Amino acid sequence: MTKNKYKKEKLTPAIVTVIKQHVKGFHKIHSLLEKYTSELQFLCSRNPQLEMNQKKVHKLVYNTFHHLSLDIATHKKENLTLITCELLFEIHQEVINKHPKNGKVLEGILIEMIINYCSIMKPGEDELVTLIFAKLQSYDFNVLKKKVLIKKLKGSCVKWLRGRNQSDELERIMLALPWFSRDFVLMKFFNNKKEIAVFYCKEEYLGHLALLLRFLKDGHYISADHGKGYMKMAARHIRCDGKAVSAAQLNKLCTDNLANPEKFELIISKVKSIISDIGKIKN
Numbered sequence: 686m687t688k689n690k691y692k693k694e695k696l697t698p699a700i701v702t703v704i705k706q707h708v709k710g711f712h713k714i715h716s717l718l719e720k721y722t723s724e725l726q727f728l729c730s731r732n733p734q735l736e737m738n739q740k741k742v743h744k745l746v747y748n749t750f751h752h753l754s755l756d757i758a759t760h761k762k763e764n765l766t767l768i769t770c771e772l773l774f775e776i777h778q779e780v781i782n783k784h785p786k787n788g789k790v791l792e793g794i795l796i797e798m799i800i801n802y803c804s805i806m807k808p809g810e811d812e813l814v815t816l817i818f819a820k821l822q823s824y825d826f827n828v829l830k831k832k833v834l835i836k837k838l839k840g841s842c843v844k845w846l847r848g849r850n851q852s853d854e855l856e857r858i859m860l861a862l863p864w865f866s867r868d869f870v871l872m873k874f875f876n877n878k879k880e881i882a883v884f885y886c887k888e889e890y891l892g893h894l895a896l897l898l899r900f901l902k903d904g905h906y907i908s909a910d911h912g913k914g915y916m917k918m919a920a921r922h923i924r925c926d927g928k929a930v931s932a933a934q935l936n937k938l939c940t941d942n943l944a945n946p947e948k949f950e951l952i953i954s955k956v957k958s959i960i961s962d963i964g965k966i967k968n
Contacts, residue, residue: 713756714769721749722776729784729791742794750799754876759848770816843918844908845875851906854966858959864890866926874922875907883922891925892938892949896956899939904960 724745728738757766781791845852856871867885874883886894895916901907902915909915917932924930942949 711756711760711765714753714765717749717753717756718769718772718776721745721773722779725776725780725791726783729780729787739794742791746795746799755849758845758876767816841909841918842876842878843874843915843922845872845906846908847906848967851963851966855906855959855963858962862890862893863887864893874919877922880921882924885924885927888926891923891930891935892942893952893956894923895935895938896942896952897959898935899943900956900960904964906960906963 725742728742728745753769757769777791777795781787784791852871852875859865859871860868864887865885866887869883869885871883873881877883884894898907898916898919907915909918914932916935920930920932920935923935942952946953
């Protein structure tokens, strides 16, 4: 399938108006929602048996929710997540009403996909997919799955608060540093509630990494959700010479560096230059 084929599926004036009214000024979110609607309609209208295209629907839902969540995180508009959640349900209803034969099948695919997404990503209580899941409580699906999922939703993570361009620049800079013994994907460090290693830091550079995390937090680039300690969340994804590190260890390194600015002038200067460089990048 190509973008040109999707464009053949025109959106009704009603759904276009609803999207424009509620996410006016949020161009990426607006574009994602319109593209999502068009592609869902295409899959439903061109395929009498939607079951044959479940993989395509799963991929579409996963990618859309993932990118919407990233874009929402870059904005500070109150209730933007809730608004987007409501719009997604308007979109689903629009597609289901337009293609009633595939409506029930689409509902089942959406429910299954949302459960799978939550199981993998473990979103917080106020995140997009969690809010969507809450709205699905009236649907008739396995109660056990609900209970299992609710347990999986608990947890916290280090959240990235700025734009993707800035995180890409931070990743580029960090990969060029001698601090790490392995390459990494920076976005696996952010918004990740699983206790998995992302940074394999060399022992002599652990203080550098700890200080970078501190300056990122002070510069409002990162935070921990649900009031958790950001260093505690960060420590879960850091290994130093193959060993796990603790929040207390990272905090002590930060304190020692900042309490002795003359001794650690080069470290502090290097980390400040990284913060300065990513600050120059526009969202």
